Amino acid sequence: MATFEVFGRRKWDAPMEHVGILHAPDAEAALVLARETHFRHDEGVEYAVCPSEHFHTQDPTLLQRQVDISYRLQSGYSGFRDKREAARQAADARGRGDLRERPVPRRHGGEA
Amino acid sequence: MSATSTCDPVREEEFLARLDEGHRVEPYEWMPDTYRTLNVKFIEMHANSEIMGALPEREWIARAPTLKRKRSLAAKVQDEVGHAHLIYRVAESLGRPRRAMYEDLIAGKGRFHNVFHYPTYTWGDVACIGFLVDGAAIVTQRALLDTSYAPYARVMKRVVAEESLHYRHGEDIMLALASGTDEQFEMLQEAVNRWWEPIMHFFGTAVPAEQDPMIRWGVKGRSNEASRQEWLNTYVPKMWDMGIDTPDPKLAYDPETGWWDYTEPDWDRLAQIVKGEPTEATASRLYWRQLLHRHHAWLHDIILGPDPAAAA
Amino acid sequence: MTAVDLALPDLSTPRRQVLLAIADDALISGHRASHWTGVAPSLEEDLAFSTIAQAGINHADLWYQLVLAGTVDDVSAGVDALGLGREPDAYRHAIVCERPPRDFAYTLARHWVLDRFEAVRLASLADSTDRDVAALSVKLRHEHRYHLEHAQLWFDRLVRGGDEPAERLRDGLAQVLPEALGLFEPVEAEDQAVADGLLPIGHTQLRERWLESAAPLLEQAGFADLVPAADAAVPDAAALGRRGCHTDDFVVDVWPEMTRLYREHPGARW
Incomplete structure (x- = not known):
């Protein structure tokens, strides 16, 4: 089981923002599951997922x-x-x- | 992109009707060929202009008269390159690779705005580019916040926000020259005289909105003339307040119509500048970029990653 | 040829000579870095390098302010008089900073070398007994991390990038490293500055620390033969920048272009 980072766009002219993560076996499943984990209250107009292992972060300082x-x-x-x-x-x-x-x-x- | 044909008159009509209703097009949606082509042409020219616009100002980072101006000009030119970076990406989302656009540009095949074909002579040119030319760009770019291609509109939000900083940067330089010594004032007046016609050209001919395909297809939301009038409204009074003369004797504001009268610029000269043989300034700026590009061929894969086209 | 009403302080004191050397290194290397704006090998790199150029100019400004330290009413005018109003022989930067950017490999090699130098210099200055100097060094050290990361990034990629990139980096380093020894030449009255604690360590020790930091990285990258010997002399062509002797790269190329507009309009506001 891998984790996926979930991104969503609230309005058509808003940037994609990070909204959380979910656990799923693969990207295809993550896309299906993200709809209800993160967008079930009509939170956005578009979303995307990315494997957490491909999500690189930098020392914020x-x-x-x-x-x-x-x-x-x-x-x-x-x-x-x-x-x-x-x-x-x-x-x-x-x-x-x-x-x-x-x-x-x-x-x-x-x-x- | 789906396998469906991109030339489908019925779907095309539906698409246009949706644009009229204010629909924003996302890259993964079906779109007619004409829409894609017009957008790529327009957006690529916009991105090219940001790069070619950086070059004349860049020449003055080395010569800036104070350290404050040196670093703020460097930061301002950096933002222009940053805009090119954002805007090329939008054209890429329509299927045109950045490397191809870049190589076309330095090979002299890319189009860009007329105002970036001219040489610079004095710090007065820096003031005019920073305030008046950038001002013209701000007027047209603000109108693009309503463009129908969603990724372009999103990027323009950020670009327009940064341009507000450039507006201040430009006005600050302009005001300093206008309130400076007589030599500084003359430097500014002469530069305004040089830039007047190129800026009038910049907005294009007064083609009626209903005949402009860029408006029909929702790329632009406003006519050339409306943009030119807005620029005159904002910038001419500012110049007059500084005691700077606008070099068109016919220029006058008519409070009845709310419209500016001006001498029609020489449109043949515009065509010559953007479509004819490159000006000396453009030829040397492009020649030098080509030289640098060729000399650094060994570096391209390292700095950008391997070319996907070559790898395929 | 500065504004008539602006009297700069005496620049020959040990403190001011030390600070001018630091400030001039930043200004001249920043000026040279700005060359790449609009023409760098990629748009991303263009943005990165412009920040490096701006940082040079910005940091020079901050060091010049310490040179002035309350001696002039108009600090901006004083900074410009220092940055743009001196004769070429009053600049105290090392000659390696004034060399033209040549190609990107040379540029990257120089930045890598200068950044490793700046890292050890700022680390030592953080212990200065002059509180303003120590405080500014701490601030700039933080800022400087980005420069180090950026320089190391391309250093590593050129080394791993195949024969030609590694060769070109080697050529760049072979030009830069001997000339970089000029960075460690003492300014006038350095002994006094060390005795006062303004400079926590002198140039000999600074050079040792720089070598300790740079040599292992050069060796790992296969450039062991380029590591300067502990007692290597500064080549004549790159010597005495700290005493105001500069090459045509500065006197004929950088200085006239950089200062002309400022000098042509004495006292003007911009």
Whole structure:
């Protein structure tokens, strides 16, 4: 009897996530059994199994970062209100302030 | 893939009807040939563009003016390569091996977006690529969150999230130049002048949505013109606020229609850029990649595992 | 040619010479590693190598901050003045760090050698009497585990990968290992830094520890003949980097490109 890792997708646009393991003699059986071991309450739209022996894990401390990597994250960029204002003032100082007609700003997903 | 024919007009009609109802297609489902082909073409071009987009910016990691910019540019280019990595996988799920796509790309046979055929001259180009070109990509990529091929839509969720970081990265560089010395400001203005037409080209001709096969087949959800207008809406005011001039004298926002008027870009020039002889910048970037690829032939099986095609 | 209002501290003190050597090694090897971004032999490896490049730049920044240690108001500007504003002969990295990436086998060989060096250097610095130095070394040691794993991964695979990959790795190591001895040349006033406890061990001992860590792995891989002798001299071509003598690979290739934009706009904000 081998164990199988079970993965499921809750919604069509969600990632496959690990939901548990089950015992089964082979992959074919694991696929049949997983439906009721892990998805009997309508937990997902798609699932998969993988023999536990093919499921490799890494020492999780390798993911714990000790050094600041905020330059890779949105949080690494801030103060946009002030920076935009500084640029506007610099434009005015250069005599390049611009008052042309423009749309009312909408909130943009990436905007600070 | 099932043994059923992929050319079945009745099933095809049913398939299209399901797409119209918002159905998302999974790789293991039956799909018409046209759907598969259009998706592969589009997704492969997207992935190629992420790689070719990394190269012009990459040239500036070595030259970045501060250590902060050096590492954040390196991280940003890394994300572009990361996007290529995710997106090639989507095309692979439709049956096109990554190695084949990669080899076609470096052999000059792969298509990619026009904006990545141009050379870079100054740090102002880094600002324009990071904010305006990336901004154009964000606008079109956000529209892909609704694409009908489920693995593509899932990957786009992550890509779009990372692009929000790139948006800030780009705006930050742009604002620093705009509020900097006169030389820095000029550097930025000149780069904007260079990038204006390529960006207008980027969205494509104003082909009506109902005539666009990519829309008909649920690859894209929005017309070229709608995307171009959204970009103008977001980015033109930002440039004006910084005192940066947009080089099209006809460009104006009409509050009545909510639409921007602009000078029609030269579409023949776009065709020349993407379909004609490669630009000097593209030729040298590809030549160099070919050289590296050939030189490292001994390494490929080690680094990627044996080629399944060769093993079979 | 730094910003007019920015006065860097005196860099000739033993502490600053020691820290500059560490920081410059990180910056220049990181700069060279960034070469592979967008052109590495696989997309996965591209992502891995970019992180290695970023870590070099990032770690250099952290060490430069210790060089400055409260002497300037604007730390970012001070870091850039150190990283990008010095003349070539003020850089203290070992010459092996400035060599071009050549091909991927050379690059991997160099990273393997540098990473084993960095591991013993950081381990020793964790015992520094300078608390800031010790604390940063502990942090970076953790970070550095990934570099070691990554380097060992490809080292092993090239060794097992058949004649050509093993031969190419051998060629790379044969170029890197003699030049790597330049990593262990003493900085100016090293004796003072050792006496102060800033450096828990001097370069001779550091070199011994590095050899103890690298030699068994080289021998197992069939590269016993490449293990540098305990008393081997640094080849002339790779000597005196720690005293600011650099080759054209730095003076003509890296330095002008890396620093030009910074130098052309004194005092500018980016």
